[in-house]
Amino acid sequence: MSDKRVYLYDSTLRDGAQTQGVDFSAIDKAAIARELDSIGIDYVEGGWPGANPTDDAFFADRPKMGRGKFCAFGMTRRAGRSAENDPGLQAVVGAGADVVTLVGKTWDFQCAVALGVDLDENVRMIGDSIAHAKGRVGEAMFDAEHFFDGYKENPEYALKCVRAAYEAGARWVVLCDTNGGTLPHEVTAIVSEVVKHVPGSHLGIHCHNDTENAVANSLAAVLAGVRQIQGTLNGLGERCGNANLISLIPTLMLKMGFETGVSPNDLTRLVQVSRLLDERLNRAPLRNAAYVGEAAFAHKGGLHVSAVEKDPKCYEHIRPELVGNHRRILVSDQAGRSNFLARFREIGLDVDPTDPKVARLIDEVKTREFGGYAYDGAEASFELLARMVLGDVPDYYRLSSFRVIDERRWNAQGALITLSEATVKVTLNDGPHMAVAEGNGPVNALDAALRKVLVPVYPQLADLRLVDYKVRILTPEAATAAVTRVLIESGDSKGNTWTTVGVSTNVIDASYNALRDSITYKLYRAGVEA
């Protein structure tokens, strides 16, 4: 095993779930775990079995891993009980994970104040629990809670705790800066001592960002000998967040010569993985995020732009393509134009740059983006708009009107029910059609009514299904009178997916706009004539 191999441990689904406002469903968790596994994260922590219904549901149907190991998190046994007789610990070791990670105290003050546990009994709790978990599951690791605070006050005791875990068979002993208050130079000094007691090849680091140093602290620990890093995607986590794996991975690989389970090819998916989490959380991605932010390689006019065009190394610390990002040149109209032409080439649209329609299309996109459209996340709508301006797309149907009624009332049985019913009037080649349908929400009803009219004429729509539906309010100052942007991701039975966008002050109207683009795109791609 190379000394340059650093193992990555992701805690997005457990420590990340501690973030204010974050509330993963079991389905969210499965999707994120698959993504983490697919880019080569060594350990994926799923949650704390037995702690809440979501984690129980998630572990009951745990994701299959291809490259990484799936971890269950829990606590060392309680004082005065055997590991075998501790129901909390049993729920964790019996959860069907590949690895068990147990957290325990290493700060004498914490034992006394938070737990009221005898210091020697705490050491036995660590050793017993790790040995038991290793015996039951095969691989166990120890998260040494408050290790740095503990070491600063009582180094002997903190070291005794981590040695107990190591000697009981822990594959990894992870030094946690639980309160996030430790600084990089302190990490360097303390880890340099710890490696004299536990080999660096068995040590990990777990940092929090309370002083904006979680990434630097993790790097300092690795330079002092540690070979495992715990962190989260986008630095998600309680308070100020955990160490950001999205920043750490490229720094380790591209700047420090370390190897991880992530290949250079996986690394080009970094932007995508970072965005996936934001989408699951319905959050706008952080524009200025290191490596993956939209602005990370953006250059405002003037000196920087001309220098970057001469040699990118003038103002770029790495090649953006290495992490799946790309350079953005802001402001100049010329730059805008070349961006558009590059996007046209991307969607296979062969246009003459001098065609006056191109200028018209650029104006149209800029006007729409100013009004709230966002074509970056909705390639299908962008392609349709481009092809429409260029006169390519048939008019498959014309909507004369729709009406959606949402009714909340008490039914005859005394139950409160809400019904949605949509009526559409559509003109096809053979004349006007009308249909009505119910749904369990206004957009669902509208979708159902449209299909009643369209599927008999366009059977290609029979397998169209809505994969995801997102709503974002764009000018929250105006609250319910704000502009709403709806993104719809659609799919078909062949596994194709495409995303469309709609904008309106009315959420139903915005949803319809996105729905219409999705239907039109499906028919256009299938080569259907109107």
Next chain:
Amino acid sequence: MSDKRVYLYDSTLRDGAQTQGVDFSAIDKAAIARELDSIGIDYVEGGWPGANPTDDAFFADRPKMGRGKFCAFGMTRRAGRSAENDPGLQAVVGAGADVVTLVGKTWDFQCAVALGVDLDENVRMIGDSIAHAKGRVGEAMFDAEHFFDGYKENPEYALKCVRAAYEAGARWVVLCDTNGGTLPHEVTAIVSEVVKHVPGSHLGIHCHNDTENAVANSLAAVLAGVRQIQGTLNGLGERCGNANLISLIPTLMLKMGFETGVSPNDLTRLVQVSRLLDERLNRAPLRNAAYVGEAAFAHKGGLHVSAVEKDPKCYEHIRPELVGNHRRILVSDQAGRSNFLARFREIGLDVDPTDPKVARLIDEVKTREFGGYAYDGAEASFELLARMVLGDVPDYYRLSSFRVIDERRWNAQGALITLSEATVKVTLNDGPHMAVAEGNGPVNALDAALRKVLVPVYPQLADLRLVDYKVRILTPEAATAAVTRVLIESGDSKGNTWTTVGVSTNVIDASYNALRDSITYKLYRAGVEA
């Protein structure tokens, strides 16, 4: 002068203004400069006189400083001209600032590629310009652009450049990591060499956050001897931003024993200063910002909460009051009993922990969260639920039914319009009421109709307004049939704000649930009887 005195240099108004989407007016600049001065920042950089009309207007009426010095930024003279005959340099030294900061090249590659300037002439440009600016203004400093990249490739030349600035009389020679790609251990190594050539008491550091290490790099430089730090408020700046002074100041003062111009009393205004910038930029403050974020001292996990209640040092790295922040206890799926009890105390709810109603409430919250509710972002709904289970909240009105109609059609003028109209049937003490209203969206219409009935009876609702409205789809696999969670933030004319949540398969229904909680909360808080 104590060796522990670190000088702070703020570049929010110049480097911060390079941020994508940031466009300060002269009035914004004046307000921010006053704020920086008032908390004791040593140097406030106003901008680049002569570079754009905003900076010209700002310098023409420059802010008066109480404690700090006001700086003009510019570039060293051009090649082949004297400093006296360079119009760009003359605009900077003649702008009426207290200090002039001049940037120049120190990377041989940059001189060759970006400028096409002879290496020796570049050294003369630095020395001439600094000497001239010092003569004209009294204090001059040199920003050594790309110093770290330059040093890595040609240390002799990079050192020659900074020595030229120092020998020409620069008060400070500032080592800039312009591309942001340098790591903390490299900063330590390189600065340790530079201090052999220029005394640390005359060296500064200027970092960018492209690897998420700008704060750590600044600290590493200070530990290696540098005594000035350049940064920006909230880490504003081009690409991934500059070093964040808001994070650096408390770390230097509270954790490293350094003195700055900021007093411990000024430090308690840190949250306020950070928010001021966000308000000027009309941005939502970053929740998880170190020290000043709303979540920086928020506790969600059950174990953490019970420990923090015993002794805050268990899970807080500093006392939040030192930086003007405060502790927050969150309630959620993750939460244990102690979070609930702590939250009850915070909202002034005096309950007996052994009351069986408490267990029922905890079950109710957990069940609702499993069904999609999220109470950690919706304190008002949590409080209402708690008070309802405990039997405290009057029934202000009963909604018998509502109906919302969204119609999209062509009007008589041939324009496509979408109308939303809501009808509500509400029972009050005096019997049934009915009202209808239009809005520019279904929720807006529903809100308007409800007010028509309620405001005459409850005038306390007249100043209720919706501040923000967020929608999240929770089980996107089911797409339009998914469960929808709506968060509504409301406010009143006294500046109070509160957040409520609603969940349903129907977005209109979910919105109504959140709206109802908001109305009820406002009336309950106003002490209104039903």
